[in-house]
Amino acid sequence: xxxxxxxxxxxxxxxxxxxxxxxxxxxxxxxxxxxxxxxxxxxxxxxxxxxxxxxxxxxxxxxxxxxxxxxxxxxxxxxxxxxxxxxxxxxxxxxxxxxxxxxxxxxxxxxxxxxxxxxxxxxxxxxxxxxxxxxxxxxxxxxxxxxxxxxxxxxxxxxxxxxxxxxxxxxxxxxxxxxxxxxxxxxxxxxxxxxxxxxxxxxxxxxxxxxxxxxxxxxxxxxxxxxxxxxxxxxxxxxxxxxxxxxxxxxxxxxxxxxxxxxxxxxxxxxxxxxxxxxxxxxxxxxxxxxxxxxxxxxxxxxxxxxxxxxxxxxxxxxxxxxxxxxxxxxxxxxxxxxxxxxxxxxxxxxxxxxxxxxxxxxxxxxxxxxxxxxxxxxxxxxxxxxxxxxxxxxxxxxxxxxxxxxxxxxxxxxxxxxxxxxxxxxxxxxxxxxxxxxxxxxxxxxxxxxxxxxxxxxxx
Amino acid sequence: xxxxxxxxxxxxxxxxxxxxxxxxxxxxxxxxxxxxxxxxxxxxxxxxxxxxxxxxxxxxxxxxxxxxxxxxxxxxxxxxxxxxxxxxxxxxxxxxxxxxxxxxxxxxxxxxxxxxxxxxxxxxxxxxxxxxxxxxxxxxxxxxxxxxxxxxxxxxxxxxxxxxxxxxxxxxxxxxxxxxxxxxxxxxxxxxxxxxxxxxxxxxxxxxxxxxxxxxxxxxxxxxxxxxxxxxxxxxxxxxxxxxxxxxxxxxxxxxxxxxxxxxxxxxxxxxxxxxxxxxxxxxxxxxxxxxxxxxxxxxxxxxxxxxxxxxxxxxxxxxxxxxxxxxxxxxxxxxxxxxxxxxxxxxxxxxxxxxxxxxxxxxxxxxxxxxxxxxxxxxxxxxxxxxxxxxxxxxxxxxxxxxxxxxxxxxxxxxxxxxxxxxxxxxxxxxxxxxxxxxxxxxxxxxxxxxxxxxxxxxx
Numbered sequence: 052x053x054x055x056x057x058x059x060x061x062x063x064x065x066x067x068x069x070x071x072x073x074x075x076x077x078x079x080x081x082x083x084x085x086x087x088x089x090x091x092x093x094x095x096x097x098x099x100x101x102x103x104x105x106x107x108x109x110x111x112x113x114x115x116x117x118x119x120x121x122x123x124x125x126x127x128x129x130x131x132x133x134x135x136x137x138x139x140x141x142x143x144x145x146x147x148x149x150x151x152x153x154x155x156x157x158x159x160x161x162x163x164x165x166x167x168x169x170x171x172x173x174x175x176x177x178x179x180x181x182x183x184x185x186x187x188x189x190x191x192x193x194x195x196x197x198x199x200x201x202x203x204x205x206x207x208x209x210x211x212x213x214x215x216x217x218x219x220x221x222x223x224x225x226x227x228x229x230x231x232x233x234x235x236x237x238x239x240x241x242x243x244x245x246x247x248x249x250x251x252x253x254x255x256x257x258x259x260x261x262x263x264x265x266x267x268x269x270x271x272x273x274x275x276x277x278x279x280x281x282x283x284x285x286x287x288x289x290x291x292x293x294x295x296x297x298x299x300x301x302x303x304x305x306x307x308x309x310x311x312x313x314x315x316x317x318x319x320x321x322x323x324x325x326x327x328x329x330x331x332x333x334x335x336x337x338x339x340x341x342x343x344x345x346x347x348x349x350x351x352x353x354x355x356x357x358x359x360x361x362x363x364x365x366x367x368x369x370x371x372x373x374x375x376x377x378x379x380x381x382x383x384x385x386x387x388x389x390x391x392x393x394x395x396x397x398x399x400x401x402x403x404x405x406x407x408x409x410x411x412x413x414x415x416x417x418x419x420x421x422x423x424x425x426x427x428x429x430x431x432x433x434x435x436x437x438x439x440x441x442x443x444x445x446x447x448x449x450x451x452x453x454x455x456x457x458x459x460x461x462x463x464x465x466x467x468x469x470x471x472x473x474x475x476x477x478x479x480x481x482x483x484x485x486x487x488x489x490x491x492x493x494x495x496x497x498x499x500x501x502x503x504x505x506x507x508x509x510x511x512x
Numbered sequence: 513x514x515x516x517x518x519x520x521x522x523x524x525x526x527x528x529x530x531x532x533x534x535x536x537x538x539x540x541x542x543x544x545x546x547x548x549x550x551x552x553x554x555x556x557x558x559x560x561x562x563x564x565x566x567x568x569x570x571x572x573x574x575x576x577x578x579x580x581x582x583x584x585x586x587x588x589x590x591x592x593x594x595x596x597x598x599x600x601x602x603x604x605x606x607x608x609x610x611x612x613x614x615x616x617x618x619x620x621x622x623x624x625x626x627x628x629x630x631x632x633x634x635x636x637x638x639x640x641x642x643x644x645x646x647x648x649x650x651x652x653x654x655x656x657x658x659x660x661x662x663x664x665x666x667x668x669x670x671x672x673x674x675x676x677x678x679x680x681x682x683x684x685x686x687x688x689x690x691x692x693x694x695x696x697x698x699x700x701x702x703x704x705x706x707x708x709x710x711x712x713x714x715x716x717x718x719x720x721x722x723x724x725x726x727x728x729x730x731x732x733x734x735x736x737x738x739x740x741x742x743x744x745x746x747x748x749x750x751x752x753x754x755x756x757x758x759x760x761x762x763x764x765x766x767x768x769x770x771x772x773x774x775x776x777x778x779x780x781x782x783x784x785x786x787x788x789x790x791x792x793x794x795x796x797x798x799x800x801x802x803x804x805x806x807x808x809x810x811x812x813x814x815x816x817x818x819x820x821x822x823x824x825x826x827x828x829x830x831x832x833x834x835x836x837x838x839x840x841x842x843x844x845x846x847x848x849x850x851x852x853x854x855x856x857x858x859x860x861x862x863x864x865x866x867x868x869x870x871x872x873x874x875x876x877x878x879x880x881x882x883x884x885x886x887x888x889x890x891x892x893x894x895x896x897x898x899x900x901x902x903x904x905x906x907x908x909x910x911x912x913x914x915x916x917x918x919x920x921x922x923x924x925x926x927x928x929x930x931x932x933x934x935x936x937x938x939x940x941x942x943x944x945x946x947x948x949x950x951x952x953x954x955x956x957x958x959x960x961x962x963x964x965x966x967x968x969x970x971x972x973x
Binding site for chain 2: 067070167230
């Protein structure tokens with residue numbers, strides 16, 4: 052029955068690991084998966100991408116991580132650990148007040164990644180990517196940002212390592228969030244609303260549809276185009292790819308250490324899924340144990356009903372960007388031509404999904420659920436008022452399902468332990484809260500016809 | 513030479529106390545001061561205010577705390593400690609990266625109060641005031657807010673305890689910070705830009721100057737007027753008064769415990785001074801020891817050159833509000849008629865200063881310094897890029913002087929230990945950063961003639 056002294060330990064409101072307890076390794080899920088995800092392939096040759104194929108776009112060590120299928124643990128370099136210590140470990144919080152509000156026998160915990168200025172988990176990978184760029188002698192990075200967290204995180208990381216940064220920001224986000232731009236600029240980053248006339252890809256999209264509100268896929272095309280033009284410049288991506296998910300496993304590693312320290316045994320782990328890295332990072336070491344038959348945890352990925360890649364997408368090879376310039380990824384996708392309705396708030400707007408998360412879903416290791424945004428903001432407001440923290444719209448998708456599961460526990464009289472990822476704060480996403488408060492928020496569920504239009508852009512491979 | 517095992521302990525980036533180590537008592541400076549501040553007096557009788565005088569405005573137990581001059585330690589109720597545990601303890605951070613940037617032999621620490629959603633220390637007193645209101649059966653609270661932190665903090669506290677809240681928000685802040693309003697509303701608070709036509713005081717000020725950008729003093733008049741109209745309603749104030757400073761001593765209590773745990777011996781402690789409660793709370797237990805002859809710490813209160821109550825004000829009895837309705841406080845003041853230039857960013861706009869801080873300054877226990885805002889934002893940007901956190905404009909006043917002192921240490925080759933209060937984040941104050949980034953920020957120093965106009969409003973007592 053384990054260590055009784057552990058069982059007796061009172062669980063504090065916030066569990067903080069010490070710096071010494073911080074994980075020194077990322078967790079590489081691919082090394083433990085029974086079947087590997089299909090490899091990234093080159094769109095021209097349809098052969099698996101090699102390091103040489105990717106070298107003009109990405110930094111060298113990140114490519115090695117991307118292609119690594121053998122090492123279960125990958126060491127976090129000491130210089131990077133020192134940066135992590137500025138904003139980590141993040142707390143695992145016992146949601147005592149939310150439990151009381153819901154009158155549930157369930158124990159609810161959330162891993163809170165919003166304590167740094169970028170406001171989200173994104174800084175975990177931004178820090179790593181800037182570190183490896185610096186090590187390689189790269190002096191300029193380009194990237195895209197949707198809701199803005201990733202752009203802010205990269206700006207913080209580039210400020211720390213002294214690297215120039217250009218951020219292509221999805222136009223609708225740039226308009227909804229002028230202050231995100233101000234933060235990125237305070238950290239020295241340059242912000243360009245996308246699509247822009249600074250790239251071929253942007254000009255092409257603008258010519259086709261001058262009034263487009265933009266998309267992550269389109270911003271990616273622009274950022275990659277700029278990176279390819281110079282040998283001292285590389286592109287960095289905030290989600291979807293395996294190396295990004297790898298960096299985010301520090302979330303799951305810390306969570307697992309905290310659970311072991313206090314003998315917490317999760318029954319359900321829930322995360323929101325945009326590109327999948329926050330969710331994948333949170334579940335990684337727990338999922339590894341499940342694959343090894345060591346636990347029977349239910350994993351739930353939650354996405355917006357307006358951009359339902361897991362629940363309504365196709366599992367197929369697709370481009371990562373609207374410009375159709377990237378390698379092909381085997382993933383659940385709505386098609387790179389899919390553009391979510393602008394009435395959808397915040398992030399989780401991406402057409403595809405992490406190949407690792409996609410494969411786990413396809414093989415039945417996890418569940419997926421879609422939720423409508425008015426229900427999400429209802430949960431967000433209840434959470435803010437009870438737990439104090441104003442959550443990001445994205446994270447509130449996970450919160451919504453955590454609350455639903457806790458309510459189910461009340462109805463069934465079951466005492467389950469639920470952990471969800473509170474991946475960030477909503478401090479820079481207040482226009483969506485303004486809409487919700489004023490009663491003008493609407494829900495959007497694409498029709499089958501809407502989805503067919505997106506699917507038509509998926510290449511025949 | 514003390515305990516060697518303590519001296520050897522490596523100082524982590526962030527010192528977090530455990531929940532068990534959290535202080536269970538506030539520190540009442542008045543119980544240890546050699547001379548007490550002159551008492552609050554009634555403007556009609558010029559006699560010291562009694563509990564009965566104050567009871568229609570403030571909650572009962574808060575008045576007891578306000579008038580308590582004898583108990584050095586005042587117990588924090590368990591139900592309030594439970595609320596504190598949701599957002600405290602706050603970290604004492606070693607500014608390793610800032611030290612490196614400044615190439616200084618000084619050790620720099622900051623007590624960071626910005627990890628909660630209100631973004632500042634204000635929640636410490638908001639939580640306490642809402643708790644005592646609830647206990648007394650009060651169902652409606654009114655208050656004012658300048659930069660917005662206090663209004664947000666009160667909204668969070670009132671959401672927690674289920675109390676209605678009306679916030680009079682200084683008009684210029686309401687205009688500069690639309691999203692602050694959104695946050696307050698998400699927590700269920702009602703926001704009214706001040707001066708407004710909802711009160712006698714507001715209508716009077718508007719009649720005199722319809723284009724006024726408002727002031728804290730004016731918003732206070734409005735909030736008190738509403739509170740006085742109902743027996744179930746009371747007024748709460750976010751700074752200046754002794755009971756507010758008392759609640760903020762949890763900052764200093766935690767800081768002192770952390771210093772003792774790691775054998776940190778501060779030479780200089782620095783805080784920004786608006787109404788004085790954040791600064792007073794940070795220094796309290798250290799100042800108590802200084803008064804008792806147990807240390808020789810230098811204490812520095814930092815204020816904006818545009819609103820220089822300590823450095824250029826008069827030490828006199830004055831009203832707390834522009835409407836001249838409050839009891840008279842003996843304090844450093846620019847006169848309740850003083851309205852700082854609207855080009856001044858964020859908080860620290862108040863005409864007066866905490867009577868306790870004023871007395872300590874008057875009696876020579878501390879220093880005061882004023883700084884110009886362009887220098888403040890220069891420091892804020894350097895701090896953001898090196899330490900990661902985007903600081904509040906207010907807190908950056910303390911940061912500016914901490915950096916100046918650390919630079920002095922470099923020039924003189926002195927290894928001093930500096931602690932400053934990073935009282936909050938700048939996430940909701942980005943318009944000032946936009947100004948600074950675009951090079952349009954200007955400084956303002958009132959002329960002696962400007963000050964004379966304010967002094968003319970100080971009553972002859």
